[in-house]
Amino acid sequence: MTQERGAINQTQLVEQVYELTKAIEQAARLADWQRAADIAEERSPLLMSITAKQEPAALELIRRIQTVDHTTLADARQSRDELETEYRAAMERTKAASQYHRVARF
Numbered sequence: 803m804t805q806e807r808g809a810i811n812q813t814q815l816v817e818q819v820y821e822l823t824k825a826i827e828q829a830a831r832l833a834d835w836q837r838a839a840d841i842a843e844e845r846s847p848l849l850m851s852i853t854a855k856q857e858p859a860a861l862e863l864i865r866r867i868q869t870v871d872h873t874t875l876a877d878a879r880q881s882r883d884e885l886e887t888e889y890r891a892a893m894e895r896t897k898a899a900s901q902y903h904r905v906a907r908f
Contacts, residue, residue: 812853816860816867819848823867830874833881838874 822845829838856864 812855813857813860815848815852816856816863819845819852820863820867822848823870827870827874830877835878835881838878 822841826838826841826845829835829841852864
């Protein structure tokens with residue numbers, strides 16, 4: 803009975819982690835990176851408490867979690883790269899404007 807209860811608790815834990823993972827995915831889709839980070843922080847201890855031995859249904863959810871995490875991480879990297887590119891371009895424009903003003907003063 804204890805083993806069965808443990809399996810149920812683990813399955814519930816995996817389901818809870820999956821729901822948080824989907825919430826992270828939704829926040830990432832909205833580019834709400836702070837919210838995604840907050841949910842990931844909430845999810846982390848739960849994720850770490852998942853044991854190796856799982857029921858087949860829980861294993862399937864774990865695979866889905868891994869897939870969503872992989873996709874979300876790729877999206878985050880792409881967003882970061884785009885922001886870095888925009889930042890560099892803005893800095894170059896600022897530098898050019900400063901040079902223009904410096905030359906215009908003479």
